[in-house]
Amino acid sequence: MTQHMVEIRHLHKRFGAVEVLSDVSLTAETSKVLCLIGPSGSGKSTLLRCINFLERYEAGDVRVEGELVGYEERGGQRRLASGAKLRQQRRKIGMVFQQFNLWPHMTAIGNVADPLIRVRGFSKAQARERALAVLEKVGLAAKAASYPANLSGGQQQRVAIARALAMEPHLMLFDEPTSALDPELVGEVLQVMRALASEGMTMVVVTHEMGFAAGAADKIAFLDKGRIVQCGPPDILRKSDEPRLRQFLQTYHERNDF
Amino acid sequence: MTVYVSLLGVLVGVPIGILVLITGTLGTAGRLFTKIYVSYFRGVPLLVQLLVLFNFLPWIKFDISATAAAVTALGLITAAYVSEILRGTLHSIPPGQSEAAAALGYGPRATWQYILLPQVIRLSIPALFNELTLLLKSSSLISVVGIAELTRVSQNIVATTFRPVEIYLVAAGIYIVMSQILLTAGRLLERHWARR
Amino acid sequence: MDLSIVVPYLGLLASGFGYTVFCWLAGALGAMALGLPIALLRMSPVRWLRIPAVLYIEAIRGTPLLLIAFLIYGGGPAFGLLLEPLPAGILALALHASAYFAEIYRVGFNAVPRGHVEAAASLGMSPVATFLRVQLPEALVAVTPSMVNALVVLSKETSILSIISVPDLTYEVQKMGIETFASFESLFALAIGYWALVSVISTLGAAFERRVTFHIHAARSQ
Ligand SMILES: Nc1ncnc2c1ncn2[C@@H]1O[C@H](COP(=O)(O)OP(=O)(O)OP(=O)(O)O)[C@@H](O)[C@H]1O
Ligand SMILES: [Mg+2]
Secondary structure (H helix, E strand, C coil): CCCEEEEEEEEEECCCCCEEEEEEEEEEECEEEEEECCCCCCHHHHHHHHHCCCCCEEEEEECCEECCEEEEEEECEEEEEEEHHHHHHCCEEEECCCCCCCCCCCCHHHHHHHHHHHHHCHHHHHHHHHHHHHHHCCCHHCCCCCHHHHHHHHHHHHHHHHHHHCCCCCEEECCCCCCCCCHHHHHHHHHHHHHHHHHCCCCEEECHHHHHHHHHHHEEEEECCEEEEEEEECCCCHCCHHHHHHHHHHHHHHHHHH | CCHHHHHHHHHHHHHHHHHHHHCCCCHHHHHHHHHHHHHHHHHCHHHHHHCCCCHEEEECCCCHHHHHHHHHHHHHHHHHHHHHHHHHHHHHCCHHHHHHHHHCCCCCCHHHHHHHHHHHHHHHHHHHHHHHHHHHHHHHHHHHHCCCCCHHHHHHHHHHCCCCCHHHHHHHHHHHHHHHHHHHHHHHHHHHHHHH | CHHHHHHHHHHHHHHHHHHHHHHHHEEEEEEHHHHHHHHHEEECHHHHHHHHHHHHHHHHHHHCCHHHHHHHHHHHHHHHHCCHHHHHHHCCCCCCCCHHHHHHHHHHHHHHCCHHHHHHHHHCHHHHHHHHHHHHHHHHHHHHHHHHHHHHHHHHHHHHHHHHHCCCHHHHHHHHHHHHHCCCHHHHHHHHHHHHHHHHHHCCCHHHHHHHHHHCCCCCCC
16 A cells, blocks of 8 residues: 555644644655645644644654654653754655735745755755746746735635645645635636646645635545544545535535525 | 922823813814914923923013922923823724714714713823833932922932932832822722722 | 124033933833843742832832932932932933833733734644743834834933933033023923934834834735
8 A cells, every 4th residue: 555645643733722623644656636625724734734834732643754743752752853853854744824924024036045055055046047937837937026916816726735745745735825815816726736736736725715625626525623533535525424514515605606 | 309309290190181182183273273282281301391391481581389390390291291102092992882872963062071081081091000110110200300209308318318228219119000000000909890 | 683692602512412322322222121020020920020020110110210319319429329319310320211111021021912922832832932932023123113212211311320320412512501601592492302302212213113014004005
């Protein structure tokens, strides 16, 4: 059996007294797209952020390419991994945020090139060259010198994707990448993501875009109240008779079909 | 004396500050006056203003006590800052509120009296208390014209005891405690109003 | 009014102006350098680092600058710190302003959105790189307006150093006023002079502010 890109087993996560993830087990396969869907507050973002250890979890395993993320195990004892170890693990996990999180004091190309210089040890010239190539790929080479404030939301999000891609991650995490966008700008971002998927990038995508999930996902996991209620191929969106998923989709259609 | 002068400074400063603010809304001349007034008092060091005023009164042969002159000076300066604080708060109230009042048939005076002023005063409380602590510290400067406030008194004690460190540290401690009392009072008042 | 009486004093006035500007710049640089580590201590998650910083800030902010100057100039010798008026004055100014600057820095760091730091973490940036490349530059931009304002205030406060006989503009003009028996006229001219100086600094500050923050405001037209 081939190795899973991401393997999550019996994951538990709480904020204070509230358990936001309970006993979540899930895998993401290499070169496949996994979509996480579910109502607001169901724990999708939290689950995604556990994968690159932006959130600490209390119990269970999160493994990327077979390696436990954020913790080190020695003789059955578990302790926090060193900062350097964690940074090395995060380098191969790209992340795209709902709010873009571009750094406002750097131009588009600066945003993409700076991590290459600081983290990958590129020279300035190498970093600019790579950054420009990746911006070209998301269709924004012409905007390389623009500051984020002068870009539309869709353009900003594409720069953010380029920033993550330039690091040559083995895996990309997307947390509702189109939710902060005006409707007419959603398409350009989804298009970039589809292209990425067709090139064989492994992707885990939290999304409210059911059209994208149905069309691009290889697997869909439906979360509700911190549990995976159903997980399967995209046609569960049409065929499932799981009542909570049906109700979720019902609400979604009512909201989107006027 | 420090407390006395500072408090009087506020009592003089706040009403003048409100007047200066309102003057600023009365036509071009009023606006110009307010602008120059605020800009002068905020643009010139306090010490220099005190010195100017203290030399101005004898110059026009006007004779009032040094304390009264100090209170006047602190009051005029405070007024400039107070009017700026109030103006800032006024701008932070969304224009929709006045519009809503107008739509309900409030006149300009009623809008000011019932809608704007109560909010402005409430919202300005933290900044006003902050201003008060600044005034408290500024009052140390009137020691240069020989008024026996805290700083001057400690200077005098130092002159006879030659123990500058102890005396000045005690004086600093008193200032710090007074500032903290003012800031805490401001915070309590703010919270009291926030709860309603 | 006879302006010719001023002529013999021109040299002293120029030197006084020089002292004023020098005290301002030196005090400001000192306060900027000192304020940053204090702000970092103030934000530290470690309690026994944070508490001294809070006490320092509150103590300095509660004490008049004049008293700080007296403490250093008059009380310094008791600690073997025998300073001339000028260095004592600049030290007092720097200590005084450092507490205000520390609070300004702190507000600036808090203004950096958490997501910007998380983005850096997700790219594998080290805490030091994140601080130098993301948090510090963003914070500096965020604090520029308050910093400019604080610098303007500081330029006025230098006048207080004349009381511990730093020969700045206020000091020289007061002396001139007494010697020429024209105290009010001299002082009024001084007030106007400061007014002009402060206006110039404010205008330059506003221009600087626009330069530094231009990229965070969306362009009006594209
Ligand atoms: N830092 C935090 N501290 C406390 N509670 C939190 C924190 N972050 C998230 N939560 C809680 O955890 C639960 C899951 O949040 P999460 O953001 O993962 O939901 P989500 O499925 O991504 O929702 P949405 O679709 O609104 O983004 C929510 O109830 C939320 O209130
Ligand atoms: Mg979310």
